[in-house]
Amino acid sequence: MTVSDRERDAMARALGLARRGPAGVNPQVGAVLLSPDGAILAEGWHHGAGTAHAEVDALSHLAPGAARGATAVVTLEPCNHTGRTGPCAGALLEAGVARVIYALPDPTPVARGGGERLRAAGVDVESGVLADEARELLSDWTAVQRLGRPHVTVKWAQSLDGRAAAADGTSRWITGPAARADVHRRRAEADAIVVGIGTVLADDPALTARREDGTLYDRQPLPIVLGDRSIPEDAALHRHPRGFLHRSGANLFGEHHGDDPADSVLEELRRFGVHRIFVEGGPTIASAFLRAGLGDEILAYVAPTLIGYGPDGSDHPALRMVGVSTIDEQRRLEIADLRRLGDDLLIVARPASASNEGDH
């Protein structure tokens, strides 16, 4: 690969420009146009769904013909399809760009192929420049492209003997402050936080992401409550800074009883630009996600405490039915991380087959 220092610097600059755009349904992309002697002619970035792509945004700052012979440095392969905006590969050809350098290939079947199209038209094309940085920036977006749905983390706190609550349904607190602080930090990295109505009725959670001093993180995931029962009028959720969504338990994932996947809650969230979902229980909802094969990452916070079941036999295991009736069907996982948080342990696990896919 023959890429000059100036071109590499321009890619670093383009990555910075990409970050100015919103993370959501569309990828964050930046572009820098260089003159043949390496001077910056124009810059652009993608301002969000339905607006000009980064390359076209950069070209729009130049007079017609001013990009002839230029080099376009772009963080993602120029697209090759007409959506709400035209194909960027075509726009670059029309502008007479002589060289195109991009960091990452476009992973979407509909848009890929821009690099090939440019090369076929005689443009000098290089790829893979600062690819690791670009991959990191777009990791959530590419995971959604690969999975065809948001990435799902399922989290629970359990006693050493696998209980998520005591016989009377109380569960505060099984784990200590360090584990709870870790949960809040991770909540703040998600786009949406999901709980079942059973948890709202039992615990009245605020579902905000808070620092240890009680202040709110800047980034607050959108709370989503699943279930048909109503949310009490005085529930703490009504005071959440982002409000909340309340959806029925029907057609969560679009794969049961012939439900239309396009109407599923998961698809609705994807259309909202939700990349990462944090499922916080309770056991019924966590199990429903896992039963449907929707647990890309599992966080089990394990406390050195014993709960067992109650004198009347009532029991609150961390999970309920996950679709395993015989040992051959057990959901085999791989440990991705194991750490001690105060007195507790955090076990991060992923489905054995997904562990090497490296989506983040």
Ligand SMILES: NC(=O)c1ccc[n+]([C@@H]2O[C@H](COP(=O)([O-])OP(=O)(O)OC[C@H]3O[C@@H](n4cnc5c(N)ncnc54)[C@H](OP(=O)(O)O)[C@@H]3O)[C@@H](O)[C@H]2O)c1
């Ligand atoms: N240790 C922990 O990490 C943790 C975390 C959270 C909660 N908890 C504890 O767990 C208990 C509450 O858990 P839970 O299992 O009773 O409640 P849950 O999982 O929070 O909610 C279950 C309810 O969700 C609704 N639902 C929506 N979609 C569903 C689907 N596809 N499948 C099944 N149900 C669906 C149903 O209500 P409708 O019938 O109204 O639709 C169902 O009764 C409390 O004791 C709480 O303290 C512990």
